[in-house]
Amino acid sequence: MTDIEIDINGNIVTAKAGEMLIVVTDRENISVPRFCYHKKLSVVSSCRICLVDVEGAIKPQPACSTPVVQGMKVQTQNVKTKNSQKSVMEFLLINHPLDCPICDQGGECELQDLAVEYGSDVSSFSEGKRIVTDSDIGVLIQTDMTRCIHCTRCVRFGVEIAGIMEMGGTGRGENLKIEPFLEQGIQSELSGNMIDICPVGALTSKPFKYELRSWQMNSISSIARHDLVGSNLFVQSYKGKVKRVVSADNDLVNEIWISDRDRFSYESLTHENRLLKPQIKVQGRWNQVSWEVALDYAIKGLNSHILKHQKADQLGGLVSNTATMEEFYLFKKILTEIGCDNIDYRLNVKNLDNTILLDSNIKLDALEKIDYALIIGTNIRLEQPMINHRLRKATKKGADIDVLNVMVFDFNYSLHTENIIAPNKIAFILAGVLKSIMINDGQELPDYLIAIDVDEIAKNIAYKMLNSDSSVIILGEHIINNVDASTIANLVAKIAKSANSRTLNLSITGNTIAANLVGCVPQNSGMNVNTMLASDMRGFILLDIYPQYNFHHLGAAIKAFEKDDTFVISLNSFKDDIVVGYSDVILPIASIYETSGTHLNINNDMQSYTAAVKAPNEVKPAWKVLKVMADLLELPGFNYEDSTQVLAEISYQSHVIHNHDIKDNLTSYHNGISVIWQNSPYSIDAVLRHSETLQETKIGQMNNAYMNQTSAKTLKVSVGDKYLGVLVIITDTVADDCVFINANQTTNIYGQV
Amino acid sequence: MISIRAKNQIDVWIAKYPKDRQSSAVMQALKIVQAENENILSASTIQEVADYLDMPGIAVQEVATFYENYNYKKVGKYVIRFCHNISCMLNGADDLIKHLENKLGVKTGEVTLDGLISVKKVECLGACVGAPMFQINEKYFENLTIDKIDKIVDNLK
Numbered sequence: 001m002t003d004i005e006i007d008i009n010g011n012i013v014t015a016k017a018g019e020m021l022i023v024v025t026d027r028e029n030i031s032v033p034r035f036c037y038h039k040k041l042s043v044v045s046s047c048r049i050c051l052v053d054v055e056g057a058i059k060p061q062p063a064c065s066t067p068v069v070q071g072m073k074v075q076t077q078n079v080k081t082k083n084s085q086k087s088v089m090e091f092l093l094i095n096h097p098l099d100c101p102i103c104d105q106g107g108e109c110e111l112q113d114l115a116v117e118y119g120s121d122v123s124s125f126s127e128g129k130r131i132v133t134d135s136d137i138g139v140l141i142q143t144d145m146t147r148c149i150h151c152t153r154c155v156r157f158g159v160e161i162a163g164i165m166e167m168g169g170t171g172r173g174e175n176l177k178i179e180p181f182l183e184q185g186i187q188s189e190l191s192g193n194m195i196d197i198c199p200v201g202a203l204t205s206k207p208f209k210y211e212l213r214s215w216q217m218n219s220i221s222s223i224a225r226h227d228l229v230g231s232n233l234f235v236q237s238y239k240g241k242v243k244r245v246v247s248a249d250n251d252l253v254n255e256i257w258i259s260d261r262d263r264f265s266y267e268s269l270t271h272e273n274r275l276l277k278p279q280i281k282v283q284g285r286w287n288q289v290s291w292e293v294a295l296d297y298a299i300k301g302l303n304s305h306i307l308k309h310q311k312a313d314q315l316g317g318l319v320s321n322t323a324t325m326e327e328f329y330l331f332k333k334i335l336t337e338i339g340c341d342n343i344d345y346r347l348n349v350k351n352l353d354n355t356i357l358l359d360s361n362i363k364l365d366a367l368e369k370i371d372y373a374l375i376i377g378t379n380i381r382l383e384q385p386m387i388n389h390r391l392r393k394a395t396k397k398g399a400d401i402d403v404l405n406v407m408v409f410d411f412n413y414s415l416h417t418e419n420i421i422a423p424n425k426i427a428f429i430l431a432g433v434l435k436s437i438m439i440n441d442g443q444e445l446p447d448y449l450i451a452i453d454v455d456e457i458a459k460n461i462a463y464k465m466l467n468s469d470s471s472v473i474i475l476g477e478h479i480i481n482n483v484d485a486s487t488i489a490n491l492v493a494k495i496a497k498s499a500n501s502r503t504l505n506l507s508i509t510g511n512t513i514a515a516n517l518v519g520c521v522p523q524n525s526g527m528n529v530n531t532m533l534a535s536d537m538r539g540f541i542l543l544d545i546y547p548q549y550n551f552h553h554l555g556a557a558i559k560a561f562e563k564d565d566t567f568v569i570s571l572n573s574f575k576d577d578i579v580v581g582y583s584d585v586i587l588p589i590a591s592i593y594e595t596s597g598t599h600l601n602i603n604n605d606m607q608s609y610t611a612a613v614k615a616p617n618e619v620k621p622a623w624k625v626l627k628v629m630a631d632l633l634e635l636p637g638f639n640y641e642d643s644t645q646v647l648a649e650i651s652y653q654s655h656v657i658h659n660h661d662i663k664d665n666l667t668s669y670h671n672g673i674s675v676i677w678q679n680s681p682y683s684i685d686a687v688l689r690h691s692e693t694l695q696e697t698k699i700g701q702m703n704n705a706y707m708n709q710t711s712a713k714t715l716k717v718s719v720g721d722k723y724l725g726v727l728v729i730i731t732d733t734v735a736d737d738c739v740f741i742n743a744n745q746t747t748n749i750y751g752q753v
Numbered sequence: 754m755i756s757i758r759a760k761n762q763i764d765v766w767i768a769k770y771p772k773d774r775q776s777s778a779v780m781q782a783l784k785i786v787q788a789e790n791e792n793i794l795s796a797s798t799i800q801e802v803a804d805y806l807d808m809p810g811i812a813v814q815e816v817a818t819f820y821e822n823y824n825y826k827k828v829g830k831y832v833i834r835f836c837h838n839i840s841c842m843l844n845g846a847d848d849l850i851k852h853l854e855n856k857l858g859v860k861t862g863e864v865t866l867d868g869l870i871s872v873k874k875v876e877c878l879g880a881c882v883g884a885p886m887f888q889i890n891e892k893y894f895e896n897l898t899i900d901k902i903d904k905i906v907d908n909l910k
Contacts, residue, residue, distance in 0.1 A: 165811055166809075170815055171818045173876065
């Protein structure tokens with residue numbers, strides 16, 4: 001597009017030919033009102049409030065759909081413009097109830113703001129206003145459709161962003177109504193964004209209903225913690241309580257959207273199950289005590305059980321991947337200082353000799369520009385909604401996406417091919433892809449590929465990989481405990497290298513990248529988590545751990561912690577019977593938004609945030625608790641006054657180059673049925689599990705074990721039975737030799753997966 | 754359930770549009786399905802049409818509620834769609850509608866007791882040149898007067 005010059009209010013500004021006028025005025029900070037126009041949505045120019053005077057045009061023109069041309073002269077403030085905007089406003093207010101005093105949008109309402117500026121005190125319309133009956137669209141969004149001005153932003157959001165058309169305009173003329181079909185409610189994992197984009201009070205936050213006015217709240221910018229994106233958001237609080245979370249702009253990270261779980265998870269902060277006071281177990285009885293007593297008890301316990309006997313090698317430090325980068329660092333530092341090398345965060349990995357080591361080397365905004373993606377082992381729409389959104393944008397520009405999954409999942413874009421592959425065969429398909437690419441390139445085949453069959457699926461994927469300019473291979477969570485996990489990761493790395501493709505490792509969750517960066521893994525010859533659980537340990541320090549959800553070997557974990565002579569210090573945010581069962585000291589720690597810290601996203605963007613609210617009652621941020629513990633242990637080098645000093649001390653380890661040698665010879669499939677246990681998308685961490693409204697949604701209720709007829713026969717279960725404590729659904733959408741579980745509950749505690 | 758016969762009819766319309774544009778046939782599909790279901794569309798038939806054309810249910814609902822030729826409650830054998838849009842209104846449609854209502858003893862939106870005739874007020878039917886006008890099922894009647902209406906309605910049996 002060529003640069004042109006146009007005249008706005010007598011000032012010459014530069015623009016690109018063909019841009020819409022409103023884009024230019026926005027860039028130049030010239031205010032033009034709008035309701036239906038939204039920079040991330042298509043232009044419909046239906047509300048007409050953005051009418052401006054364009055010289056030469058008899059009628060005022062809508063700025064949102066008027067392309068600029070060289071020499072155009074525009075007046076955004078003159079009488080003609082103001083009069084037309086005033087008239088439009090009068091029309092828009094004909095049926096608007098003007099019930100601002102009882103409307104949740106009051107104070108942050110685009111219509112209210114503009115009505116103050118353009119609205120008239122008197123309306124020419126003296127007839128009765130229309131009233132629209134509301135439909136219940138779910139637990140997250142409150143509707144009051146009488147206030148709707150039919151801008152259709154929510155409708156376009158559904159079609160263009162969420163990828164499922166859920167709202168629509170039914171009826172016609174005066175009977176036009178924005179509503180969902182059949183009151184089936186809104187199911188999208190991004191639905192909360194409709195609240196943000198609704199310019200009036202028609203769609204507001206249901207959990208926040210009638211709580212507060214926007215000006216009463218403190219707004220602190222922060223980072224979302226439930227996925228690998230780290231969406232930017234504002235945490236709004238009142239009198240020390242988080243009342244609402246709204247999205248913040250960051251085009252490189254989350255654009256302007258956030259997922260529902262990032263938006264509504266704040267509710268858990270005031271959950272009745274919050275741990276509020278330190279407690280210690282003395283002779284089998286729990287006592288609530290002061291911090292001094294609890295920490296003293298913890299340190300004495302550590303000394304008497306471990307340190308006095310020089311047995312630091314029988315102490316284990318386990319941390320959940322939800323901690324902040326500073327907490328990971330202090331956790332590791334304190335343990336290594338007392339001579340303990342047994343540190344780990346990889347709690348959900350079945351076999352630590354078979355892990356996924358794969359870099360992510362594509363930027364989030366570059367994902368929109370790919371022309372081919374291969375997705376392996378993830379229900380990406382629900383597991384990484386913001387990343388899925390970028391891929392959806394790529395498909396809209398023509399990208400093809402192939403999927404290798406263990407069952408059919410719901411995608412909100414059309415796929416090139418969706419291949420349902422048994423878990424034990426995924427590595428073989430990928431080997432076929434690699435072989436096909438290498439043969440095409442005339443490379444000599446390594447031994448492990450010689451006997452591999454290249455089937456149609458592999459051939460097609462190889463063809464797409466070779467014929468695309470920018471492709472990406474995405475490896476998901478369902479592969480973590482695959483029998484061939486490390487081989488799969490290595491094959492992905494090799495395919496990407498041969499085909500000049502990028503990789504995205506979504507097999508990790510939470511703040512894992514930070515844990516990795518500070519090296520929260522066994523030091524020197526220390527034990528990894530699974531070895532710790534199998535060894536005779538004298539003590540554990542557990543940070544934010546709920547074993548029934550965190551561990552793959554949960555039975556072994558609980559048994560190891562429960563042992564009589566094992567001294568367990570637990571740092572948790574929520575009460576939990578199992579934690580109470582095995583701990584000797586429970587220290588209440590701050591949850592999200594209550595502590596400062598750093599989150600590292602999939603692009604290694606280091607995003608730090610401050611505490612938005614003070615932790616309730618006697619709860620303390622974990623980094624402070626760790627610091628005080630270190631002081632009490634008389635360890636040197638813990639003189640931190642705030643968490644930024646901790647961050648400053650973290651030396652970035654030189655980037656480890658993974659060696660993607662393939663050791664397996666891939667001769668035969670591993671036999672047997674693989675069970676893939678996935679905590680459902682709204683149950684992946686303690687904060688989400690305590691977010692009551694999210695739990696009521698359809699996604700929150702996901703709790704099923706899916707398998708096909710043959711697997712059901714082998715496992716001797718039928719419809720209505722429970723498998724590992726989860727209701728069985730038999731469907732041929734699942735691959736052979738596979739049980740896929742999406743659970744919002746813990747498994748039957750000692751059941752082994 | 755959409756019958757096989759109806760599906761065949763819909764397929765004829767789908768074939769008229771480019772591949773992957775089967776949603777263009779939505780209006781005809783709704784008409785065909787409505788004809789099979791006592792001239793009434795229900796939420797479930799709308800959903801079936803949506804599934805058949807691979808469209809979101811709400812998108813079909815939008816079309817079905819926009820146009821006046823789809824019905825949601827019982828209608829008579831003859832549906833009189835009386836235009837009350839601007840040209841017809843200026844030419845006295847409102848009085849004629851009142852006359853028709855009195856004659857039949859029903860309000861607009863209702864069906865006569867014998868189930869023969871129902872009356873609907875509709876938006877412009879594109880026959881302003883002959884305003885005021887109405888449509889009985891598929892047929893247009895233009896330049897209406899009270900006498901003309903009486904004659905037309907008396908002939909409906």
